[in-house]
Amino acid sequence: MSSTTVVVTGLGATSPLGGDVTSTWAAMLAGRSGVRALTEEWAADLPARIAATVAVEPTEVLDRVKARRMDRSGQFALIAALEAWSDAGLADEAPDLDRVGVAIASGIGGIQTLLANYDLLLEKGPRRVSPLTIPMLMPNSPAANVSLALGARAGVHTPVSACASGNEAIAHGVDMIRLGRADVVVVGGTEAAVLRFPMAAFGQMMALSRRNDEPEQASRPWDVDRDGFVLGEGGAVLVLESAEHARGRGARIYAEVAGAGVTADAHDIAQPEPEGRGAARAMQLALTESDLSARDIAHINAHATSTPQGDIAECIAIGKALGGETDHVVVTSTKSMTGHLLGGAGALESMATILALHHRTVPPTINLDNPDPEVDLDIAIKQRDLPPGDIAALNNSFGFGGHNVAIAFRSA
Numbered sequence: 001m002s003s004t005t006v007v008v009t010g011l012g013a014t015s016p017l018g019g020d021v022t023s024t025w026a027a028m029l030a031g032r033s034g035v036r037a038l039t040e041e042w043a044a045d046l047p048a049r050i051a052a053t054v055a056v057e058p059t060e061v062l063d064r065v066k067a068r069r070m071d072r073s074g075q076f077a078l079i080a081a082l083e084a085w086s087d088a089g090l091a092d093e094a095p096d097l098d099r100v101g102v103a104i105a106s107g108i109g110g111i112q113t114l115l116a117n118y119d120l121l122l123e124k125g126p127r128r129v130s131p132l133t134i135p136m137l138m139p140n141s142p143a144a145n146v147s148l149a150l151g152a153r154a155g156v157h158t159p160v161s162a163c164a165s166g167n168e169a170i171a172h173g174v175d176m177i178r179l180g181r182a183d184v185v186v187v188g189g190t191e192a193a194v195l196r197f198p199m200a201a202f203g204q205m206m207a208l209s210r211r212n213d214e215p216e217q218a219s220r221p222w223d224v225d226r227d228g229f230v231l232g233e234g235g236a237v238l239v240l241e242s243a244e245h246a247r248g249r250g251a252r253i254y255a256e257v258a259g260a261g262v263t264a265d266a267h268d269i270a271q272p273e274p275e276g277r278g279a280a281r282a283m284q285l286a287l288t289e290s291d292l293s294a295r296d297i298a299h300i301n302a303h304a305t306s307t308p309q310g311d312i313a314e315c316i317a318i319g320k321a322l323g324g325e326t327d328h329v330v331v332t333s334t335k336s337m338t339g340h341l342l343g344g345a346g347a348l349e350s351m352a353t354i355l356a357l358h359h360r361t362v363p364p365t366i367n368l369d370n371p372d373p374e375v376d377l378d379i380a381i382k383q384r385d386l387p388p389g390d391i392a393a394l395n396n397s398f399g400f401g402g403h404n405v406a407i408a409f410r411s412a
Contacts, residue, residue, distance in 0.1 A: 004178045009251040010088025010239030012080035016338050019056030028363035033216035033337050035230050042196040048208035050215040051194040052232035052339030071110030072192035076235030077142035088239040101154035101182035102147045103172040105165035105189040107343030109139030142190050154182040162399030166346030171260035173240045183245040188347035190235030220367035221304035221333040222311050222375045229305040232339030236347035255354045256410040261285030265402030272310050276317025282404040283321035290408040294322040298386050299393040301353040304333035305340050312374050332380045336366045346397035353395040357411045360386040
């Protein structure tokens, strides 16, 4: 394990709860849902007609000419990255850009661009397809656009691991710093898939909640009446630095990224391994890399998407990873409010985990009216305080394909 300490110095987000970190965090603490009914004509015949769309449209923030040259997923990433860069105090400084890297993930990539230009091809012929289609639809486009905006030259990376992608980007950024390849890495995830085709496909998998008449109550992790996840959109970005670099410039430090665990289930392309073995091992690896014990963990922001199988498998995994020592751990699922951002989920939920440590406050899990009797965790159904002193927290992300990533954060 490298002796290099990696810290978080900047946060940025645009989410179903707010157009920036401050508004998103305030909404989380208030237990406000970002899920709405889809009243657009394209959604009228879908089995699931609800989603968590962003609170602030990217065209209200970005220059319209620049925005048109990016897929919606890239717009979210750029908005979050610019906020995080400014929040870290780097917009007013001149870091060595040869030592600044980017790792921004997406589970699906520029699907809005792909579908829109395919429709143009069918309806109006090849000459109407945009020459920017490929640069906009490629999954690395959000990361590349962030690199271009910031001038980052230490390497640009795009993990694509379904719903574990955002957390995998954070793990990759930590590795870049610990391996000496960068001093600063801008990491995170983004997704923009609230569209007719992806929603029809997820619907055919029976993965989405069909609580169309009660959108704000549809995402209900661990509740006996949960019936699937709610698709969300948005992006979140963290600025990671070596502690030496951060202290050298007098940066504010939110938390330490203590370690990460990355595993695979090798079980099924969509279903989690029912005993949570791979997920548990990811958490255990994160603890080992961080030199933390189960007693050090005060909080877990769970993956908990509101699916019947996944929520229970994660509960089993948490128990295994912590050796049954869970009484002191406050668990929450912010997906109950934001929906599931797929490739952006890990980054947004890592942001929430960091702020929970920073403010010593855990946001609630909403809609948990009737807890599943198989759940034996201390789940926050209202704001909960965390203890003083040195504490740590985990953020879990698990994705189709059997991808498992757990990130361990330590209080600053």
